[in-house]
Amino acid sequence: MSRKNDIRLLRINYLRGPNLWTYRPVLEVWLDLGELEDWPSNLLPGFADRLTAMLPALIEHHCGVGERGGFLQRLQEGTWSGHVLEHVVIELLNLAGMPTGFGQTRSTSQNGVYRMVFRARDEKVARSALAQGHRLLMAAINEEPFDVAAAVAAVREQVDDSYLGPSTAAIVAAATDRGIPHIRLNDGNLVQLGHGARQRRIWTAETDRTSAIAQGIARDKDLTKRLIAGCGVPVPEGRAAGTPAEAWEAAQDIGLPVVVKPSDGNHGRGVMLDLRTQADVEAAFEVAARHGSEVLVERHIAGDEHRLLVLGGKVVAAARGETAWVNGDGRSSVRQLVDAQINTDPRRGLTEDHPLNRLVLEEDDAILGDLARQGLTPDAVPEAGRKVLIQRNGNVAIDCTDQVHPEVKHVVALAARIVGLDIAGVDLVAQDISRPLHEQGGAIVEVNAGPGLLAHLKPAIGTPRPVGRDIVDSLFPADNGQEHPGRIPVVGITGTRDTARIARRVAWLGHLLGRRVGVACADGLYLDRRCLSAGDARRWDVSHRLLVNRNVQAAVFENDARTILRDGLPYDRCTVGVVTDFDGIEALAEFDVQSPEQLAKVLRTQVDVVLDNGVAVLNAADARVAALGAFCDGEVILYAADPQAPALVAHRGNGARGGRAVFLRDGRPVLATGGAETRLAPLARLARGGLAAETLLVVIAAAWALGIAPDLILAGIETFDAHNAPSPQAA
Structure with a gap:
C-alpha cells in the first residue's frame, strides 16, 4: 500500500465555556482527511492490528456501540480517520494520567472535512495530546515506527506543567461536587471558587482568610514558639545560635540530645535530630544555616512526628510518621x-x-x-x-485521625488560633497521640501555613480524609441561605433582536434592587452604568472579567450564536437564560451552520445551562425557540405580543397551575401565571425611545424571572432613559 498523505489540521479552537458539544471546555479541531476520506479503517490492510498493538487499552473504549470493545468493532467494520484520531487522543490523555471520556467527530458539508472535539481541561495539554495523537495515527496508517512511550511522556510532562497540585485539585474537586464554579487565576495554584462578590480564593491550602501576619509568624519558628508557649502550649526548650560554637553552647545548656534546624525552613529541610556530640551539633549548624536565615537549637523530644490539620479551629485530620x-x-x-x-x-x-x-x-x-x-x-x-x-522524619503518611486525644486536639487548635491561621498544619512529637502531651513529654514543634494535604488525602496507611471537602464547607457554609453557594445571579441573553438594549435594561432593573450589576454586551463592558471597556464585549476574554470582579453582585451577558461557536459561554450556569430568535444563520457559514436544525443545537446551549432553580425566557411567537424549553432544568417563561400564540396558550394551560407567560392585551403588558393575570401600565407609556414591543416584553419577562416585583419593573423601565446614556449602537 502506498504511503497516505497526512491529515490536515485546518483549524484548532479551544472552547472555554459551555458550547455546542458539552457543558465543559473542549478542543475543537477541523480536519481534512484528504485521500483518507476514501480509505476507512477496514480498507487499510493491517491498520487495526497495528493501532491496537500501539494502544492496547483501546479495547476499553465503548464508542457509540455502548460496550467494552465497541470502538474496536467500529475499526473492524470501517470508520474514518477523524473518528480514529479522536480515540487515539483520548487514550493518550488516559495514559498520561488525565482520564478523558468525552469526544465526538462529525462530518461537515465539505467532503472529507470533519469536526473532531474532545474534553480538554487545559488547552496546552489538549494541544500536546492532539499533536502526539496525530503523529501516532499517521505512523499506524503508514506502517511506520512510533515511540508510544515517548509520546505519552511528552503529554504527561505537559500535564505536570499545567495542572493543579494535589492539594488545590482536591479542594477544586470538592467545590465542583457542590456545584460551586471555579476559575484558575494563574498558571499555578491560585484559584477562585465562586463568582463575583460571592467568590473565595485559595492558593494551595491557603485561603483569602489566611492572614499575612499569621503567615509571617508561622515562617518564624522561634517567634511561633514564644507566642504559643506564652499561652501554655507545650514546646521544646530552645534558642537561636549565630555560630557553630554558640550552637554547641546552647546544646549543653539545654541538655543533650538536641535538634538543630533553620528558623524559617520548610518541608523538613536542614533539620537534624537526636544530636549528642559537639561534632554532630556543629556539623548540623552548617547544614541548617544553608536552609534558613537563622539556626535554632532545641531539646530533642522522644517519639514519632505527627502532622495535624487544623481548619477553622478544629482538628480535621492527623497523620503519623515513622522512621x-x-x-x-x-x-x-x-x-x-x-x-x-x-x-x-x-x-x-x-x-x-x-x-x-x-x-x-x-x-x-x-x-x-x-x-x-x-x-x-x-x-x-x-x-x-x-x-x-x-x-528519622519525612514519612508522615500514616493516618491516625481517630486516635487523637481530645486534649491534644484542644492544644493543637489553640496553637493555630494563637498564630492566627484559618488553616494550619501543626507538627508535634509524641510517643502516643492517644494520650495527653504532658503525660509523655510531647510537644508542638512547628505551626505551618499552607500545609500540604496529600498525607491526609492519600495516606500510605489508613483511611483517606476528605479534607478538600472540609475546606470548601468552611468557605461556603451550608447554612448561608444560598441554594447554589458561590454563585451570583447571572442572566444570559442569546439572539440577534435588540439584545444589547435588552441586556442593559435588565441590568438597570437589577441595579434598582440595590445590586452592583455588570453587563457584557455589544455596546461594551459595564458595571453600575460605568463603561469599563468600550467596544464589543461579547468575547470570552472580555465578558469573563465580570465573574472575576469582586464588586459584581449580578451579571448580564449578551451572547449570539457566534459567541457560543467561537468561545463557548463565559459562564458555566445561569439564573436566567433568554433566547429571542433564530435569525442570523447567514452569518454562521464559517462554522458550517446552515440549517435551523443546526442553529437549534447551538442556541440550546443557553437553555441547557439554566440552573435547576433558574428560568428560561423564550419567544413563544417562534415555535422553534419555544421548543427549546424542553431542555431547561428549571422553569420556563414564554413571551409573545399575541396572547393566542399556540405555544403560549399551551404553556399557560388551564387554571392557576399553568406556566408563566408575558404578552400584550389591550395595549398593556400582562404577567400571567396559568389563568391568573396582572396587567401593567399601557405600552405607550413604557415603550419610549423607539423601544419595540417585543423588546419590552423580553425585558419584563427576564426581570420577572429574577424575582423583581411588577411595580419595580415598571419604575425601572420608565426611568432607564433618564439615568443611562444612549448606547453607542443606539446613537
Whole structure:
C-alpha cells in the first residue's frame, strides 16, 4: 500500500465555556482527511492490528456501540480517520494520567472535512495530546515506527506543567461536587471558587482568610514558639545560635540530645535530630544555616512526628510518621539497600501524587548526617543483619485521625488560633497521640501555613480524609441561605433582536434592587452604568472579567450564536437564560451552520445551562425557540405580543397551575401565571425611545424571572432613559 498523505489540521479552537458539544471546555479541531476520506479503517490492510498493538487499552473504549470493545468493532467494520484520531487522543490523555471520556467527530458539508472535539481541561495539554495523537495515527496508517512511550511522556510532562497540585485539585474537586464554579487565576495554584462578590480564593491550602501576619509568624519558628508557649502550649526548650560554637553552647545548656534546624525552613529541610556530640551539633549548624536565615537549637523530644490539620479551629485530620530503616546483607551498599528495600514501595515517588518521597541520599543532608553518625556513607556496605537508620522524619503518611486525644486536639487548635491561621498544619512529637502531651513529654514543634494535604488525602496507611471537602464547607457554609453557594445571579441573553438594549435594561432593573450589576454586551463592558471597556464585549476574554470582579453582585451577558461557536459561554450556569430568535444563520457559514436544525443545537446551549432553580425566557411567537424549553432544568417563561400564540396558550394551560407567560392585551403588558393575570401600565407609556414591543416584553419577562416585583419593573423601565446614556449602537 502506498504511503497516505497526512491529515490536515485546518483549524484548532479551544472552547472555554459551555458550547455546542458539552457543558465543559473542549478542543475543537477541523480536519481534512484528504485521500483518507476514501480509505476507512477496514480498507487499510493491517491498520487495526497495528493501532491496537500501539494502544492496547483501546479495547476499553465503548464508542457509540455502548460496550467494552465497541470502538474496536467500529475499526473492524470501517470508520474514518477523524473518528480514529479522536480515540487515539483520548487514550493518550488516559495514559498520561488525565482520564478523558468525552469526544465526538462529525462530518461537515465539505467532503472529507470533519469536526473532531474532545474534553480538554487545559488547552496546552489538549494541544500536546492532539499533536502526539496525530503523529501516532499517521505512523499506524503508514506502517511506520512510533515511540508510544515517548509520546505519552511528552503529554504527561505537559500535564505536570499545567495542572493543579494535589492539594488545590482536591479542594477544586470538592467545590465542583457542590456545584460551586471555579476559575484558575494563574498558571499555578491560585484559584477562585465562586463568582463575583460571592467568590473565595485559595492558593494551595491557603485561603483569602489566611492572614499575612499569621503567615509571617508561622515562617518564624522561634517567634511561633514564644507566642504559643506564652499561652501554655507545650514546646521544646530552645534558642537561636549565630555560630557553630554558640550552637554547641546552647546544646549543653539545654541538655543533650538536641535538634538543630533553620528558623524559617520548610518541608523538613536542614533539620537534624537526636544530636549528642559537639561534632554532630556543629556539623548540623552548617547544614541548617544553608536552609534558613537563622539556626535554632532545641531539646530533642522522644517519639514519632505527627502532622495535624487544623481548619477553622478544629482538628480535621492527623497523620503519623515513622522512621525508615534498611537491613544490611553484607553485599549491597547503603544506596542499593535503600533502592531495593525502600524506594520500591509504590507509594514513593518524586511527584506530589505520591504520599511518600523517593529517597535520594545525596539530596538530603539529614540522611547523610545520620549515616555519618553511624559511621557510614551511601557507598558503604553494612554487614549482614545490621539495621541502618536512613530517615528519622519525612514519612508522615500514616493516618491516625481517630486516635487523637481530645486534649491534644484542644492544644493543637489553640496553637493555630494563637498564630492566627484559618488553616494550619501543626507538627508535634509524641510517643502516643492517644494520650495527653504532658503525660509523655510531647510537644508542638512547628505551626505551618499552607500545609500540604496529600498525607491526609492519600495516606500510605489508613483511611483517606476528605479534607478538600472540609475546606470548601468552611468557605461556603451550608447554612448561608444560598441554594447554589458561590454563585451570583447571572442572566444570559442569546439572539440577534435588540439584545444589547435588552441586556442593559435588565441590568438597570437589577441595579434598582440595590445590586452592583455588570453587563457584557455589544455596546461594551459595564458595571453600575460605568463603561469599563468600550467596544464589543461579547468575547470570552472580555465578558469573563465580570465573574472575576469582586464588586459584581449580578451579571448580564449578551451572547449570539457566534459567541457560543467561537468561545463557548463565559459562564458555566445561569439564573436566567433568554433566547429571542433564530435569525442570523447567514452569518454562521464559517462554522458550517446552515440549517435551523443546526442553529437549534447551538442556541440550546443557553437553555441547557439554566440552573435547576433558574428560568428560561423564550419567544413563544417562534415555535422553534419555544421548543427549546424542553431542555431547561428549571422553569420556563414564554413571551409573545399575541396572547393566542399556540405555544403560549399551551404553556399557560388551564387554571392557576399553568406556566408563566408575558404578552400584550389591550395595549398593556400582562404577567400571567396559568389563568391568573396582572396587567401593567399601557405600552405607550413604557415603550419610549423607539423601544419595540417585543423588546419590552423580553425585558419584563427576564426581570420577572429574577424575582423583581411588577411595580419595580415598571419604575425601572420608565426611568432607564433618564439615568443611562444612549448606547453607542443606539446613537
